[in-house]
Amino acid sequence: MQAFVPGSEVDGFRLGEVIHIGSMATIYRLTGSDGPLPLVMKIPRLGPGERAVNVIAFEQCRMVLGALPQSPHHPTLVTFGDVETTPYLVMEYIDGVRLDGWVHEAPVGADEIARLGSALALSLHDLHRQGVAHLDLKPTNVLYRTTGEAVLVDFGLAHHGYYPDLLAEELRYPVGNWVYMAPEQVVGIRCDPRSDIYALGAMLYQLATGRLPFGNPETKAQLRQRLYREPIPPRSVFPETPDWLQEIILHCLEIDARNRYASAAEVAFDLANPSQVTLTERASRGRRSKLAMLARRWLRSRNFEPAPCPPASDHTGPAPIILVAIAPGQVEDALFEALQDAARRLIAADDRCRIACVTAVPPAATLGGRRYEETATGRHIKHLVNLRRWAKPLQLAEERVTYHVLESDKPVAALVDYATMNDVDHVLMGGPKAGAPARLFPGVSAQVASLAPCSVTVVRSRAGN
Amino acid sequence: MKLALFADIHSNLEAITTCLSHAKALGADRFAFLGDLVGYGADPVAVLDLIEEHAADGAVVVLGNHDAAALGRPDDTLSSHARLTIVWTQAQLGEKQRAFLAGLPLSVPDDDMEAEDSIRAANTSYIFCGHVHEQKLFYMGADGHPLPFRPVPGTPIPTGKHRQWLAIVGSAGQPRDRNNKACYALADLERSRLTFFRIPYDFALAAHKVRSAGLPERIALRLERGA
Numbered sequence: 196m197q198a199f200v201p202g203s204e205v206d207g208f209r210l211g212e213v214i215h216i217g218s219m220a221t222i223y224r225l226t227g228s229d230g231p232l233p234l235v236m237k238i239p240r241l242g243p244g245e246r247a248v249n250v251i252a253f254e255q256c257r258m259v260l261g262a263l264p265q266s267p268h269h270p271t272l273v274t275f276g277d278v279e280t281t282p283y284l285v286m287e288y289i290d291g292v293r294l295d296g297w298v299h300e301a302p303v304g305a306d307e308i309a310r311l312g313s314a315l316a317l318s319l320h321d322l323h324r325q326g327v328a329h330l331d332l333k334p335t336n337v338l339y340r341t342t343g344e345a346v347l348v349d350f351g352l353a354h355h356g357y358y359p360d361l362l363a364e365e366l367r368y369p370v371g372n373w374v375y376m377a378p379e380q381v382v383g384i385r386c387d388p389r390s391d392i393y394a395l396g397a398m399l400y401q402l403a404t405g406r407l408p409f410g411n412p413e414t415k416a417q418l419r420q421r422l423y424r425e426p427i428p429p430r431s432v433f434p435e436t437p438d439w440l441q442e443i444i445l446h447c448l449e450i451d452a453r454n455r456y457a458s459a460a461e462v463a464f465d466l467a468n469p470s471q472v473t474l475t476e477r478a479s480r481g482r483r484s485k486l487a488m489l490a491r492r493w494l495r496s497r498n499f500e501p502a503p504c505p506p507a508s509d510h511t512g513p514a515p516i517i518l519v520a521i522a523p524g525q526v527e528d529a530l531f532e533a534l535q536d537a538a539r540r541l542i543a544a545d546d547r548c549r550i551a552c553v554t555a556v557p558p559a560a561t562l563g564g565r566r567y568e569e570t571a572t573g574r575h576i577k578h579l580v581n582l583r584r585w586a587k588p589l590q591l592a593e594e595r596v597t598y599h600v601l602e603s604d605k606p607v608a609a610l611v612d613y614a615t616m617n618d619v620d621h622v623l624m625g626g627p628k629a630g631a632p633a634r635l636f637p638g639v640s641a642q643v644a645s646l647a648p649c650s651v652t653v654v655r656s657r658a659g660n
Numbered sequence: 661m662k663l664a665l666f667a668d669i670h671s672n673l674e675a676i677t678t679c680l681s682h683a684k685a686l687g688a689d690r691f692a693f694l695g696d697l698v699g700y701g702a703d704p705v706a707v708l709d710l711i712e713e714h715a716a717d718g719a720v721v722v723l724g725n726h727d728a729a730a731l732g733r734p735d736d737t738l739s740s741h742a743r744l745t746i747v748w749t750q751a752q753l754g755e756k757q758r759a760f761l762a763g764l765p766l767s768v769p770d771d772d773m774e775a776e777d778s779i780r781a782a783n784t785s786y787i788f789c790g791h792v793h794e795q796k797l798f799y800m801g802a803d804g805h806p807l808p809f810r811p812v813p814g815t816p817i818p819t820g821k822h823r824q825w826l827a828i829v830g831s832a833g834q835p836r837d838r839n840n841k842a843c844y845a846l847a848d849l850e851r852s853r854l855t856f857f858r859i860p861y862d863f864a865l866a867a868h869k870v871r872s873a874g875l876p877e878r879i880a881l882r883l884e885r886g887a
């Protein structure tokens with residue numbers, strides 16, 4: 196077997212310094228590469244004393260990474276070696292900071308957690324939309340580029356819905372990192388992207404409190420505790436944790452995958468909009484569940500039935516986020532109702548969707564007018580009331596609708612930025628009346644339709660109404 | 661080298677010609693016809709002549725149970741519909757088609773063999789087969805048990821030679837999974853990749869021919885509905 200040391204050559208690539216030694220593989224910088232992309236080589240740990248899963252994880256990593264389109268959220272696979280003779284992967288070197296850097300400094304401030312967490316959740320959502328679940332999320336597998344984007348690395352245990360799962364029955368023990376593993380992974384389910392949402396919650400917990408939600412289990416029996424035990428709520432560990440953050444963390448860490456967020460985009464949305472998080476019993480939960488409750492759950496956990504995996508994702512991904520743009524001055528006219536009708540149809544089509552009601556208004560003068568309604572806060576509240584008035588007839592559960600007043604001189608840019616930042620799937624907005632005179636310049640709806648990163652439906656009320 | 665694999669064509673000329681031209685457009689240079697060339701459908705003569713042309717150019721062709729029945733070999737496993745169409749098929753075939761069928765090698769006679777036995781029995785990386793009409797890929801896990809996978813049409817699957825694979829390419833001429841598109845598979849042997857395809861074809865014409873030939877209505881409906 197070839198020895199891999201810095202300076203040795205593999206298939207024409209010269210190995211540089213070792214940058215990471217994992218349990219399954221070692222990663223080297225490559226030196227002297229001529230291309231524009233700095234590269235690393237990942238070589239699975241093989242030979243005496245190493246586990247067979249290392250080579251299967253190598254194959255799986257090659258298959259999944261090779262299938263993913265280029266994206267800032269994972270390293271680009273450049274080439275790979277033959278699995279039988281010289282297994283290796285050559286990938287893009289990610290110049291970034293690992294999440295474990297922040298973990299060592301935990302507890303981290305809530306704003307910083309929101310920033311790190313929403314970037315991570317957005318890159319997870321990007322992955323899930325390709326039909327891939329990562330299934331081995333941990334702070335060392337998440338890097339942040341200087342631009343703030345999160346990059347996921349190490350796809351050795353990932354699951355791609357379009358390819359055979361080589362890890363399916365290889366493993367008699369739960370494979371992955373036991374610290375961040377979701378309950379369904381403990382019993383061998385490998386097809387649920389919501390397992391990644393659980394791991395995300397576990398990392399947020401660690402960032403918020405400086406502690407692991409379930410410690411570091413060493414035996415299978417300790418690992419199985421998470422089939423019935425909930426973690427000590429973050430605020431009981433670190434009282435400075437805001438209630439909205441506890442709400443988000445415990446929502447991610449629900450034992451039954453069906454009770455978690457339906458998509459990583461929803462987690463990103465809540466982290467980016469703390470004031471809009473609907474606080475439930477989770478936010479105020481004080482201590483761990485009562486002993487009797489725990490005993491009941493323990494009994495049930497012996498027959499733990501994991502939630503069925505959601506169907507393979509389509510192009511919009513799970514649980515779409517729908518942005519409804521309401522014009523600032525819009526009152527209860529025909530267009531107002533036409534937008535409600537259009538929203539109703541979308542809600543009927545997918546009962547997991549979320550509605551974000553947004554209005555873009557010009558910034559108010561800081562000092563404002565003399566009367567309360569003319570002050571900045573007064574105007575803000577007036578717009579919020581109008582948004583709530585619009586959404587009320589839809590009779591949506593509180594956690595499925597949020598309200599946002601964007602202050603900007605450029606309503607088009609504000610709406611498009613908002614849709615981009617929050618990974619919105621669909622924009623619904625009013626357009627000019629049918630038969631309205633042609634405009635010299637495109638209106639707001641026409642500009643949003645051409646610039647938005649997602650589908651845009653322009654709703655209009657019928658002429659003559 | 662790209663090997664196109666077709667199975668269970670069942671005298672469906674529209675389906676096989678559409679699949680063949682699809683495969684050729686993708687660069688297929690070798691062809692295999694994995695049994696059940698005739699039975700059910702209305703074009704046994706044209707289908708056999710087309711396959712014989714490819715066989716003359718080196719295509720692999722194996723005999724299926726319906727083909728054996730068309731040669732008069734008794735088969736108790738066929739349904740009454742199938743038997744009826746075999747009798748009709750026998751009347752259509754000329755000396756040329758019978759001679760072609762009679763010269764074909766037999767398929768593995770034990771159709772009930774489990775995937776595991778099949779993979780072990782053939783000491784090779786790839787096994788392609790037909791008879792079961794739905795597309796499926798079995799791959800041998802390290803612990804010696806084959807695992808089933810339902811392929812996603814059009815997605816090339818890396819099938820490394822260090823593992824063993826058993827591919828059921830699906831029925832070209834008579835899909836039965838509530839999807840009336842024709843099935844076939846394309847193996848890129850150099851790059852070790854296997855792609856399963858579902859191809860829309862003129863099923864209405866195929867069904868019309870079945871009805872015009874006086875064959876059972878059930879068979880025409882199956883072409884239209886894919887079930």
